[in-house]
Amino acid sequence: MEHIPILEMGNFLLVTIQVDMHDQLAMTLQDDLTNRISQTNADGVLIDISALEIVDSFVGRILGNIARMSRVLDAQTVVVGMQPAVAITLVELGLSLTDIWTALNVEKGMALLRSSLNKTKNQVKWRADDDAAD
Amino acid sequence: MEHIPILEMGNFLLVTIQVDMHDQLAMTLQDDLTNRISQTNADGVLIDISALEIVDSFVGRILGNIARMSRVLDAQTVVVGMQPAVAITLVELGLSLTDIWTALNVEKGMALLRSSLNKTKNQVKWRADDDAAD
Numbered sequence: 001m002e003h004i005p006i007l008e009m010g011n012f013l014l015v016t017i018q019v020d021m022h023d024q025l026a027m028t029l030q031d032d033l034t035n036r037i038s039q040t041n042a043d044g045v046l047i048d049i050s051a052l053e054i055v056d057s058f059v060g061r062i063l064g065n066i067a068r069m070s071r072v073l074d075a076q077t078v079v080v081g082m083q084p085a086v087a088i089t090l091v092e093l094g095l096s097l098t099d100i101w102t103a104l105n106v107e108k109g110m111a112l113l114r115s116s117l118n119k120t121k122n123q124v125k126w127r128a129d130d131d132a133a134d
Numbered sequence: 135m136e137h138i139p140i141l142e143m144g145n146f147l148l149v150t151i152q153v154d155m156h157d158q159l160a161m162t163l164q165d166d167l168t169n170r171i172s173q174t175n176a177d178g179v180l181i182d183i184s185a186l187e188i189v190d191s192f193v194g195r196i197l198g199n200i201a202r203m204s205r206v207l208d209a210q211t212v213v214v215g216m217q218p219a220v221a222i223t224l225v226e227l228g229l230s231l232t233d234i235w236t237a238l239n240v241e242k243g244m245a246l247l248r249s250s251l252n253k254t255k256n257q258v259k260w261r262a263d264d265d266a267a268d
Binding site: 003004005007008009010014016018019048050051081105106107110 | 143148150241
């Protein structure tokens with residue numbers, strides 16, 4: 001299997017990582033995901049890693065890269081479903097994923113994205129109101 | 135990887151099949167899925183097979199089994215994201231999946247489940263109204 005499928009759920013994209021991420025697959029995912037974000041105008045990306053029992057520094061770095069790439073394309077990334085052992089490993093590897101939002105499961109991740117999106121919209125609205133008042 | 139992750143999205147379950155389904159994995163998925171349906175009281179199951187480029191009669195049978203098992207647990211199954219080549223192969227194999235609902239992508243599958251759910255609810259409501267009128 002060469003591509004990890006990217007599912008559209010409203011204005012969010014959902015990626016479920018089930019297989020070990022070797023170099024080529026990770027690069028393909030980065031390409032596919034950034035392309036899909038710009039094609040679909042997605043506001044957020046959910047990456048489910050509940051199937052991953054082990055992560056190494058490579059996967060940690062890839063997740064960080066994807067989050068940063070998505071952000072410059074105006075989409076927020078949330079990593080969901082991380083197993084406790086994975087969290088322990090990541091911190092022990094010195095990768096505390098400060099750039100990445102995390103949530104316990106897809107539903108909570110989606111709620112997080114929605115609330116952040118509403119906040120941003122309100123801020124834009126307030127600014128527009130302020131400009132109108134000037 | 136021994137388990138295919140099952141994601142909860144509201145009252146639906148979402149399974150993305152990305153790896154080739156060998157016997158053991160298929161059995162595990164059946165077990166996991168039926169357990170999750172009864173635990174979560176799910177109303178529907180979405181199975182995304184957009185990553186599958188080839189199916190054989192085994193996978194076709196497994197999909198049919200999962201759909202039938204879900205139905206007896208009161209959850210409707212929708213297979214989404216089937217590639218054209220897969221549809222051709224399935225029909226040529228004599229597996230026309232008449233028991234299974236299909237949809238082009240996750241969003242359409244979810245809309246299908248929601249509309250069927252609303253219809254069922256209305257029918258229950260009508261019946262309750264009829265009983266009340268008697």
